[in-house]
Amino acid sequence: MTPAAPVESDAITVRATVRNSGTAASPASAVALRLGGTKVATAQAGALAAGAQTTVSASIGARDAGSYQLSAVADESQAVIEQNESNNTYTSPTALVVRPVASSDLVTASVTTSPSSPAAGDTVSFKVALKNQGTVASAAGGHEVTLTLLDPKGATVRTLTGTHTGVIAAGSSADVVLGPWAAVNGSYTVRVVLADDANELPVKRGNNTSSQPLFVGRGAGMPYDTYEAEDGTAGGGAQVRGPNRTVGDIAGEASGRKAVELDATGEYVEFTTRAPTNTLVTRFSIPDAPGGGGIDSTINVYVNGVMKKALPLTSKYAWLYGAETAPGNAPGSGAPRHIYDEAHVVLGETVPAGSRIRLQKDAANTSTYAIDFVDLEQVAPVANPDPAAYTVPAGFTHQNVQDALDRVRMDTTGKLVGVYLPPGDYRTASKFQVYGKAVKVTGAGPWYTKFHAPSTQDNTDVGFRADATSKGSSFSGFAYFGNYTSRIDGPGKVFDFAGVSDIVIDNIWTEHMVCLYWGANTDRMTISNSRIRNMFADGVNMTNGSTDNLVSNNDARATGDDSFALFSAIDAGGADMKNNVYENLTSTLTWRAAGVAVYGGYANTFRNIHIADTLVYSGITISSLDFGYPMNGFGTEPTNLENISIVRAGGHFWGSQTFPGIWVFSASKVFQGIRVSHVDIVDPTYSGVMFQTNYVGGQPQFPIKDTVFTDISITGARKSGDAYDARSGFGLWANEAPESGQGPALGEVTFNGLELNDNAVDIRNTTSTFKININS
Numbered sequence: 001m002t003p004a005a006p007v008e009s010d011a012i013t014v015r016a017t018v019r020n021s022g023t024a025a026s027p028a029s030a031v032a033l034r035l036g037g038t039k040v041a042t043a044q045a046g047a048l049a050a051g052a053q054t055t056v057s058a059s060i061g062a063r064d065a066g067s068y069q070l071s072a073v074a075d076e077s078q079a080v081i082e083q084n085e086s087n088n089t090y091t092s093p094t095a096l097v098v099r100p101v102a103s104s105d106l107v108t109a110s111v112t113t114s115p116s117s118p119a120a121g122d123t124v125s126f127k128v129a130l131k132n133q134g135t136v137a138s139a140a141g142g143h144e145v146t147l148t149l150l151d152p153k154g155a156t157v158r159t160l161t162g163t164h165t166g167v168i169a170a171g172s173s174a175d176v177v178l179g180p181w182a183a184v185n186g187s188y189t190v191r192v193v194l195a196d197d198a199n200e201l202p203v204k205r206g207n208n209t210s211s212q213p214l215f216v217g218r219g220a221g222m223p224y225d226t227y228e229a230e231d232g233t234a235g236g237g238a239q240v241r242g243p244n245r246t247v248g249d250i251a252g253e254a255s256g257r258k259a260v261e262l263d264a265t266g267e268y269v270e271f272t273t274r275a276p277t278n279t280l281v282t283r284f285s286i287p288d289a290p291g292g293g294g295i296d297s298t299i300n301v302y303v304n305g306v307m308k309k310a311l312p313l314t315s316k317y318a319w320l321y322g323a324e325t326a327p328g329n330a331p332g333s334g335a336p337r338h339i340y341d342e343a344h345v346v347l348g349e350t351v352p353a354g355s356r357i358r359l360q361k362d363a364a365n366t367s368t369y370a371i372d373f374v375d376l377e378q379v380a381p382v383a384n385p386d387p388a389a390y391t392v393p394a395g396f397t398h399q400n401v402q403d404a405l406d407r408v409r410m411d412t413t414g415k416l417v418g419v420y421l422p423p424g425d426y427r428t429a430s431k432f433q434v435y436g437k438a439v440k441v442t443g444a445g446p447w448y449t450k451f452h453a454p455s456t457q458d459n460t461d462v463g464f465r466a467d468a469t470s471k472g473s474s475f476s477g478f479a480y481f482g483n484y485t486s487r488i489d490g491p492g493k494v495f496d497f498a499g500v501s502d503i504v505i506d507n508i509w510t511e512h513m514v515c516l517y518w519g520a521n522t523d524r525m526t527i528s529n530s531r532i533r534n535m536f537a538d539g540v541n542m543t544n545g546s547t548d549n550l551v552s553n554n555d556a557r558a559t560g561d562d563s564f565a566l567f568s569a570i571d572a573g574g575a576d577m578k579n580n581v582y583e584n585l586t587s588t589l590t591w592r593a594a595g596v597a598v599y600g601g602y603a604n605t606f607r608n609i610h611i612a613d614t615l616v617y618s619g620i621t622i623s624s625l626d627f628g629y630p631m632n633g634f635g636t637e638p639t640n641l642e643n644i645s646i647v648r649a650g651g652h653f654w655g656s657q658t659f660p661g662i663w664v665f666s667a668s669k670v671f672q673g674i675r676v677s678h679v680d681i682v683d684p685t686y687s688g689v690m691f692q693t694n695y696v697g698g699q700p701q702f703p704i705k706d707t708v709f710t711d712i713s714i715t716g717a718r719k720s721g722d723a724y725d726a727r728s729g730f731g732l733w734a735n736e737a738p739e740s741g742q743g744p745a746l747g748e749v750t751f752n753g754l755e756l757n758d759n760a761v762d763i764r765n766t767t768s769t770f771k772i773n774i775n776s
Contacts, residue, residue, distance in 0.1 A: 007101045008065045009203040016072040018045045019053035022083050031056050032076040035068045036387060065100040066388040103201040105134030108192045108210040109173055117552065117583035117608050118183040118216050119643045125179030128192055132168040139198035140167050145176045150189040157188065185217040218645045219586040219610030220555040224377035227271040229260040238267035245685055247615060248336040250285050250370035255588055255613050257648060263368040268360035275353050277376035279447060281344040282359060285370040288319035292329045297367035302358035303351050311345045317485055317512045317534060324616050324653050329486055338591050340372060342533055381423050381444040382477055390420035398428045409436040421478055423448035431465045438472030446479035446509035453483040461491035466500050474504040482513035487536040487560055493518040498572065520544040521574035532556040541565040545574015555586040563587035568600030569629040576632055577601030583608050590614045597621040600669055602635025612647040618663035619649030622674055624702060625667035625694060633669030642677045650685035657738050658727040660690035666704045666747060667694035677710040687730040688714035691770060692738050693746040704747030712751060717759040729760025734770040745770040
């Protein structure tokens with residue numbers, strides 16, 4: 001290798017010796033040179049007589065500072081017929097170490113906004129954290145920062161500039177505050193350009209520009225576009241079904257309460273792409289097996305009229321039966337529910353904007369299909385952030401990954417900080433254990449680094465456990481595909497944490513598990529940018545004194561309990577639930593409980609949220625019911641829910657009880673300090689906001705008090721026309737008798753700025769025990 005001790009500004013030449021150890025001459029062949037498994041150069045070896053050898057060389061260019069595994073592969077394409085094809089790869093026992101040059105290196109360490117989750121109309125400032133990750137101090141004087149907001153078409157929305165004056169020592173940081181900007185709903189790119197520093201060599205200036213997304217609005221800003229099937233082109237005889245809200249029906253359980261049915265050869269639904277994509281996700285329903293357990297099938301994927309892929313589908317993880325409280329897998333248990341699942345595929349090419357992507361039932365596709373929607377997304381794998389600091393598992397087994405985690409834990413050099421999980425399918429059948437020190441676990445992205453529970457069994461408890469000694473750890477950039485087919489309380493949480501703090505969970509994709517996250521007495525956690533799909537209980541649940549947590553920019557679809565919950569139980573340690581922020585969340589198609597639920601606590605905030613199409617329950621639950629657990633009620637410091645859309649939410653549960661867009665339920669603990677503001681409830685299934693009080697032995701428990709709603713709009717609460725028609729059509733409803741043995745709502749609520757439109761009955765309050773105060 002030349003030079004023998006390279007720095008990152010050097011062009012590196014690598015040499016490899018190729019030997020013909022066979023009994024016959026070999027023709028000329030190519031030698032692939034690899035760093036960490038990635039081919040970086042090719043050298044040509046000439047013809048070799050039997051027993052002869054030659055040395056080849058190739059430039060691999062300049063490399064970032066770090067430690068690299070270096071290997072060579074002779075005759076990579078296997079064009080040469082050999083006696084032994086298994087010995088063509090040689091891996092150097094000595095790592096290639098590239099040292100940093102003596103230079104400053106200014107980078108954008110982070111960009112944050114104030115407020116952290118802006119809504120339309122907010123005055124926003126940006127804080128850019130400059131970091132000198134070089135080996136020498138920066139120059140003195142001014143360091144200019146330019147921040148540009150770009151819209152989805154790349155047009156400039158706003159340009160802001162600022163300057164940090166003074167030296168930034170090697171390893172140190174400095175903040176520059178830019179603004180203001182009046183926020184407008186939309187998706188943006190925040191591009192930050194740092195001026196070149198006089199002490200920064202040209203080789204270190206390539207990272208002076210950085211970009212990150214910014215979403216302003218209600219819901220999560222995710223990197224994919226969703227295309228509803230009913231808005232696409234249905235062809236070949238395919239039909240749009242719905243709308244209805246019938247449980248177990250392909251329209252009733254679909255988003256928007258409509259789906260496209262493909263039940264004959266040649267039928268299809270087609271979408272015109274709004275942006276480039278190289279992946280596809282579809283939400284679909286195919287029949288169950290007659291005795292349960294699901295069937296397997298395929299649907300064909302076409303691009304611009306050319307068949308590209310047969311997308312595998314299964315109904316193994318769908319189709320439950322029986323009462324909504326605890327449905328099972330046996331068809332004989334009762335009526336069906338939870339009939340949809342999702343499937344995904346990498347298309348193998350980038351499909352440009354304006355192309356046509358079609359899902360079609362051909363003769364080889366032997367099932368019938370309901371298509372709800374597709375997600376399209378352009379993805380690329382993320383490289384190892386620092387080969388010198390992130391170890392790589394030796395393979396894709398559970399033990400390979402645990403060994404890598406343990407190498408970081410036992411490292412005494414101080415160089416290893418984490419584990420990088422390269423693209424691949426990782427097999428796991430139990431929980432990984434993280435302890436002893438902070439460990440950063442990062443994958444190549446959830447489309448590329450994928451953990452799979454065993455396919456030969458059901459309901460396997462896989463994921464991560466961490467204890468208090470793992471404080472400061474992070475988990476990012478991978479997917480977990482479980483094998484749960486029914487709900488089992490206890491196991492099944494990808495991140496099952498108790499008594500831990502200061503951990504980041506980011507950009508995780510999970511399906512067919514019980515929960516993504518369950519945290520008991522966990523503090524200062526961040527859960528962000530994750531996609532939660534087809535679960536059998538909660539998406540995220542914080543409990544037992546969890547405080548100061550941030551749940552931000554996550555999208556949950558089809559959870560089997562509350563998508564995002566906060567439960568102030570104290571059965572497993574901890575005290576009050578406080579100072580938690582749940583923001584920029586999307587919850588759709590929840591099939592068993594609410595989109596958002598808060599049970600007790602205080603000083604907690606839920607904001608910038610979109611909830612749609614809950615199947616049997618409320619969009620939001622605000623409740624002081626303790627479920628039989630030791631629990632703290634609501635404190636006097638307010639619980640805030642603000643800037644929320646609730647669309648087509650509500651349903652019937654617990655027998656004949658109907659549920660609204662927002663369910664306000666005073667029960668076994670104190671109910672107080674509730675502040676709900678800037679909420680739009682559109683087209684609720686039965687009612688907009690329902691007030692209810694729990695009764696025990698004919699006596700009410702705690703009343704609703706100190707509860708204020710501000711700037712609330714309720715539109716389209718109509719008569720349902722079903723078996724629950726008498727309990728439907730109310731904008732506001734003080735429930736006089738929810739169930740047998742229950743009595744009327746008790747307490748008082750105040751509305752400031754209430755707008756009621758197109759409701760069968762705007763306000764129903766036949767009680768003498770509940771007061772609704774309305775101020776203009």
